[in-house]
Amino acid sequence: xxxxxxxxxxxxxxxxxxxxxxxxxxxxxxxxxxxxxxxxxxxxxxxxxxxxxxxxxxxxxxxxxxxxxxxxxxxxxxxxxxxxxxxxxxxxxxxxxxxxxxxxxxxxxxxxxxxxxxxxxxxxxxxxxxxxxxxxxxxxxxxxxxxxxxxxxxxxxxxxxxxxxxxxxxxxxxxxxxxxxxxxxxxxxxxxxxxxxxxxxxxxxxxxxxxxxxxxxxxxxxxxxxxxxxxxxxxxxxxxxxxxxxxxxxxxxxxxxxxxxxxxxxxxxxxxxxxxxxxxxxxxxxxxxxxxxxxxxxxxxxxxxxxxxxxxxxxxxxxxxxxxxxxxxxxxxxxxxxxxxxxxxxxxxxxxxxxxxxxxxxxxxxxxxxxxxxxxxxxxxxxxxxxxxxxxxxxxxxxxxxxxxxxxxxxxxxxxxxxxxxxxxxxxxxxxxxxxxxxxxxxxxxxxxxxx
Numbered sequence: 366x367x368x369x370x371x372x373x374x375x376x377x378x379x380x381x382x383x384x385x386x387x388x389x390x391x392x393x394x395x396x397x398x399x400x401x402x403x404x405x406x407x408x409x410x411x412x413x414x415x416x417x418x419x420x421x422x423x424x425x426x427x428x429x430x431x432x433x434x435x436x437x438x439x440x441x442x443x444x445x446x447x448x449x450x451x452x453x454x455x456x457x458x459x460x461x462x463x464x465x466x467x468x469x470x471x472x473x474x475x476x477x478x479x480x481x482x483x484x485x486x487x488x489x490x491x492x493x494x495x496x497x498x499x500x501x502x503x504x505x506x507x508x509x510x511x512x513x514x515x516x517x518x519x520x521x522x523x524x525x526x527x528x529x530x531x532x533x534x535x536x537x538x539x540x541x542x543x544x545x546x547x548x549x550x551x552x553x554x555x556x557x558x559x560x561x562x563x564x565x566x567x568x569x570x571x572x573x574x575x576x577x578x579x580x581x582x583x584x585x586x587x588x589x590x591x592x593x594x595x596x597x598x599x600x601x602x603x604x605x606x607x608x609x610x611x612x613x614x615x616x617x618x619x620x621x622x623x624x625x626x627x628x629x630x631x632x633x634x635x636x637x638x639x640x641x642x643x644x645x646x647x648x649x650x651x652x653x654x655x656x657x658x659x660x661x662x663x664x665x666x667x668x669x670x671x672x673x674x675x676x677x678x679x680x681x682x683x684x685x686x687x688x689x690x691x692x693x694x695x696x697x698x699x700x701x702x703x704x705x706x707x708x709x710x711x712x713x714x715x716x717x718x719x720x721x722x723x724x725x726x727x728x729x730x731x732x733x734x735x736x737x738x739x740x741x742x743x744x745x746x747x748x749x750x751x752x753x754x755x756x757x758x759x760x761x762x763x764x765x766x767x768x769x770x771x772x773x774x775x776x777x778x779x780x781x782x783x784x785x786x787x788x789x790x791x792x793x794x795x796x797x798x799x800x801x802x803x804x805x806x807x808x809x810x811x812x813x814x815x816x817x
Contacts, residue, residue: 379546386538394531413514414472417448421509422476424450429481429501436505448511455496455508458486466495469513473497548576552583612639659780664692664699664729668719671703680711686721688729694800698776702784703731705773706796710735714793729800736793745786749774 375381424443428436428450440450461467470485477483483499488510497509555568567587568580616635622628665687675682703719710717714737722730740748747753751771777784777798787795 377546378549379542382542382546383539386542387535390534390538391531394527394534398527409514410468413447414468417469417511418472418476420445421448421473425477425481425499425501425507425509428507433503433505447514448509451496451508451510452505453508454506455498455510456486456488458488458496461485461487461495466493466511466513469511470495470497473509473511548572548579552579555583555587609639659693659695661691661693662696664688664694667696667700668703668721668731671700671707672719675707675711675717681716682707682711682719683717684719684721688721688723690723692729692800694782695780698780699800702773702776702780702782702798703733705769706733706784706798709733709769709796710737710794713737727801731798731800733796733798734789734793736789736791739788739792739794740786742788745788748786749784 375384427443428439431439436452440452443450461470466487474483474485477499481499481501483497485495485497488494488496492512494510494512497511499507499509501507551568555566567584570577570580570584572580612635616632616639619628619632619635668684672682672684707717707719710733714735716735718734720732720734722732749770751768753771773784781801783799785797785799787797789795
């Protein structure tokens with residue numbers, strides 16, 4: 366078994382710092398409590414030993430001077446919580462081996478042993494106990510029954526106070542770690558929200574100096590990226606747009622030229638150039654994301670309209686399944702995405718099947734299926750790159766412009782959706798579009814331009 370699997374280390378920085386600080390504080394609190402209790406016990410023991418030495422010496426001297434008849438009535442007065450006097454030989458036993466008993470015995474011996482020879486033995490039992498035996502001046506036996514106390518009793522409220530103190534420290538630790546990691550969380554959210562539109566919200570440039578500096582750097586980076594992308598997109602759109610004028614002039618000249626073997630080929634080349642220019646303009650626009658505002662639509666009506674358009678054009682396109690609920694999305698972008706996927710299926714397989722599968726987690730899956738040649742597994746992501754075509758030849762009829770799927774991916778990202786390709790068992794391809802149903806409080810699309 367991997368040792369790392371035994372330790373469930375949290376994945377987030379917030380949890381890791383919280384665990385480290387809380388465990389460290391708990392250990393420090395426990396060590397401090399242990400040191401305090403040890404010092405308290407040692408101080409209490411020293412105080413008790415010194416007290417017993419003085420009190421026992423005074424009590425023995427008093428009993429020695431009292432008449433034998435008066436000694437029994439003084440015994441209760443001289444008794445203490447940790448020891449008492451017995452007029453008699455007491456009990457015998459082995460020498461004391463406990464550390465505390467040995468210290469107490471040595472203390473009593475230092476106090477009265479110089480004047481009264483004594484012996485010490487331990488008394489067996491659950492609690493530590495010993496007896497000191499000596500004889501008074503008149504030969505009467507005297508026994509000191511000692512029950513050493515290991516330390517002062519602990520107050521009942523002390524454990525609760527320590528637990529409360531530890532809870533307060535843990536709460537302060539949690540607040541401090543949360544305050545330290547929250548800017549990182551906001552930075553990650555802002556980075557994730559930086560989509561194709563490059564219009565994510567600016568981070569607040571306040572807080573500690575380090576946080577404010579990181580926020581300013583991120584905002585400046587976001588602005589620079591947006592500026593660079595805008596310049597590149599503007600150049601691409603301008604070139605694509607300006608190419609349409611000379612292409613149109615060339616087509617007009619071809620129309621007035623006499624028919625010859627090269628006429629049809631040149632006209633086909635111009636059509637391919639015009640298609641590429643239009644796709645380039647469309648791709649440049651989609652890099653900024655869809656400007657279309659999300660609204661509530663009937664997705665089943667949109668799918669029916671899309672399929673009917675293809676069927677009316679003589680294409681083999683079918684629809685299976687229904688969503689059954691309103692959907693908040695960008696209808697024009699959704700229609701363009703599905704149209705691109707269906708066009709690809711028709712181009713390579715001659716037929717397309719749209720399958721709708723609502724999911725339980727609130728997402729909706731729309732798949733476009735075909736029985737074409739499919740795509741090699743290692744190229745399923747590469748085909749979404751601009752101008753990338755699996756077809757090795759430059760034949761536009763089979764390879765296309767290489768921008769259709771790139772436009773589809775950009776529109777999906779702008780809609781907060783995802784599109785992916787999967788090879789089907791038995792041959793063919795599945796183009797899978799996964800949509801998130803947004804807040805249903807959006808207004809409907811009624812009164813807007815029709816979805817064409």
